Amino acid sequence: MILNAKGKASLILSLCLMVLAAKLHANEWTGYSAVEYRYFQHESLNAEPSQHDFSVVVAPEFYHEWDDGNQSLIISPFLRVDSEDSERTHADLREARWLIVEDDWELTLGIGKVYWGVTESQHLVDVINQTDLVENTDTEDKLGQPMINLSLFQDWGSVDLFILPYFRERTFADKEGRLRSQLVVDTDQATYESAAKRHHLDIALRWSHSLGDWDLALSHFYGTNREPVLQLNNTFSAFNPYYAIMNQTGFELQNTHDAWLWKLEVIRRDTSLETFTALTGGFEYTFYGVFDSDIDVGVIGEYLFDDRNDELATPFEDDVMIGTRITWNDEQSSELLMGIIQDMDSSDTAWNIEASRRIGNRWKASVEGRFFSVDQAQSALYQIRHDDYIQLELARYF
Amino acid sequence: MRKGIMTLVLLFGLLPLVQAETAQEKGLAIIVESDNRDKGWQDSSADMLMTLRNKSGKESIREIRVKNLEVEGDGDKGLTVFDQPRDVKGTAFLTYSHALVPDDQWIFLPALKRVKRISSSNKSGPFMGSEFAYEDISSFEVEKYSYLYLRDEVLEGQDCFVLETKPLYKHSGYTKSTVWIDKSEYRIQKIDFYDRKDTLLKIQRFNDYKHYLGQYWRAHTMTMENQQNGKSTTLQWNNYTFQAGLTDKDFEKNDLKRQR
Secondary structure (H helix, E strand, C coil): CCCCHHHHHHHHHHHHHHHHHHHCCCEEEEEEEEEEEEEECCCCCCCCCCCEEEEEEEEEEEEEEECCCCEEEEEEEEEEEECCCCCCCEEEEEEEEEEEECCCEEEEEEEECCCCCCCCCCCCCCCCCCECCCCCCCCCCECCEEEEEEEEEECCEEEEEEEECCCCCCCCCCCCCCCCCCCCECHHHCEECCCCHHHCCEEEEEEEEEECCEEEEEEEEEEECCCCEEEECCCCCCEEEEECEEEEEEEEEEEEECCEEEEEEEEEEEECCCEEEEEEEEEEEEECCHHHCCCEEEEEEEEEEECCCCCCCCCCCEEEEEEEEEECCCCCCCEEEEEEEEECCCCCEEEEEEEEEEECCCEEEEEEEEEEECCCCCCCCHHHCCCCEEEEEEEEEC | CHHHHHHHHHHHHHHHHHCCCCHHHHHHHHHHHHHHHCCCCCEEEEEEEEEEECCCCCEEEEEEEEEEECCCCCCCEEEEEEEECHHHCCCEEEEECCCCCCCEEEEEECCCCEEEEECCCCCCCECCCCCCEHHHHCCCCHHHEEEEEEEEEEECCEEEEEEEEEECCCCCCCCEEEEEEECCCCCEEEEEEECCCCCEEEEEEEEEEEEECCCEEEEEEEEEEECCCCCEEEEEEEEEEECCCCCHHHHCHHHHHHCC
16 A cells, blocks of 8 residues: 555645645635445456455545636545555546636646547547546546646637646556456556657647537547557566557537437547547437336447457447436436447457445445456457456545 | 308407407416516526425435526526535536427536536426426426416415416426416416326425515525425525626536536
């Protein structure tokens, strides 16, 4: 349970910012802390990891606004302490940003978090923040990204300009951790295409607009690829992450009509190593108040495609996701999301279940399960085929 | 014979014109008057405390902040932000309501920082687990219903018009409602909601009306009692402000991300 240098640095920084923040008046503290337990159904394919994993999370958030709410400060540190995986024990500054709001523009300075995209099964266009992979394999947890973000609002849509002066490396499990490749990724040995390494100045531009039933966005990113290429080291004992420079153009489209949502995300990514097109497209239809109850049942179907057709680069090169989202609309906001991703060229499948329910006003219990049925040795999921798990989490919000 | 019928039609056809309006016309006239009296408030914001009570009297609360923008010739725009319960704090809804075509609606999920366009066809579903359905708290537009004047009645000491309204929009959970509107100020005092089987489902009462800017009445307590499951929900409104100079720019998709 020892914090690495990176963790220590961000923890110290967040503590300093918190002390600074506490000196300002009219401040507001919120956030949550949680205990989590993961039970892995099988013994690991590797020698070190155990079948049980306990961890604790603390994620406070400080908010302060002034100038009639036109300026604000958010600081949200994050800390997880994990019983097994020293890489999963980590601290981060999810956000530490100053926001200035004017009529036709907004400026964000500092560490921020940005989400792009419309689909559910994977998030292709979402490239501003690095994935905090040790948190969850669903890639929805992100590391804080240093940025200058100028947003301009016009009748013909919104334009976001990003200048990203510092790169965050992806997190990977250590030897004692589950959900990893047989050889661990040695994050201390990261190499870069750019001589500027993590100080390469990345830039991004996005236009988004709503027109009646349609929501659409077009984006371009130039900078360090958030997704590293894993290269065997000299002694064949670990993978070293290699971060190339990429150009990525992304397109997002959603049509919302009655209970139907139609969604599409397409990317074209160009690096010195490869050029490819990938897309996710599909629908979500909701049956409201089924059988005269308050329960809503949504049906989700998405197709995942990648023209590299390389299961090792992405397991979702020709796959179909079918899922359901059940919302009880009760006092405890009970909900369940269940899905299966089926490879169209083999019998490989990945199952996913997420459910949650509020307890009282401040507590929330969640269950998450991920199950893999993978036989293709050339699939990226093959390495984690024995890492099926059930996770229980109890969180308290303050 | 033919001539005789014509005379009869002419005679009876002209009668209502000179005599009195029909029950439909009277119902519509009352609603239009009530709607006209509430025009010109421009924008408003208020805090809402929602108390949910189950059959055994156990309570839970939601704290919500609401901003509205009056839109001429269309439904209003609304921005709703949650403070309580804590796990949904910062969750925000943006709604562009329309009379008969479906509303445009977006939700902001703070954990992912994700703005999501959502379907607005869920009219009859409960809002945050309460006894208020989405259609009960959405913006009122005259075109959404048909109206029938039923009778005059004294309700808790106030002279009221009693109307029957039927929803004209799709996906409503109601066949009809009975609405009590006081004659002195044209404010809604009570609504009885009838479910799809035409049985009494819920009773909503409007209390603690306060007068703003010398013209606009706002009920500060609204109670919804479900007659079928014994549950009830009370909305307590506080800190009403009007004409703060809000514009369309304050009701954009981008604004969802920085609601606190």
